[in-house]
Amino acid sequence: MAGVGAVARCRGGHEEGVGAADEVRLGGGHRRAVPDGGRGPGGDRPARDRLNAVLDHGRIRATLTAEGPGEEPEFADPSWGPAWTAARDYLDLLRTAPDRIRACAHEACVLHFFDTSRNGTRRWCSMAVCGNRAKASRHYARTTRPKEA
Incomplete structure (x- = not known):
């Protein structure tokens, strides 16, 4: 995958570069980049139209280099x-x-990610942020429950 300067924002406040981000920061504005919103290939028509509008701004040119065919x-x-x-x-x-494009399991996160785990069970866009938040909230709930007498 090409290196992308995409910045995705999670409602929880973290920023992470991801190829399949929900929003791509471009200059001063945002362009929606994931048309499916987690609902599968194709998504809804307005989302497809937004993606196609972005794709209309570029093209791939086939080339022949010293190393062979290229784009x-x-x-x-x-x-x-x-x-x-x-x-x-x-x-x-x-x-x-x-089937490996997934929405983050954290309830406050809007990010999607590409699951590269061996068994395909990754749940979080970032274990360091969203996964840790979920673990911390479960721990807090366990330790702050009133003790029964």
């Missing part, structure tokens, strides 16, 4: 490069393993 992205406006690359990477993920 080179082209953009009319280079500022669309990060959003276009994230949208293209999302399409690649949908093509290869759509």
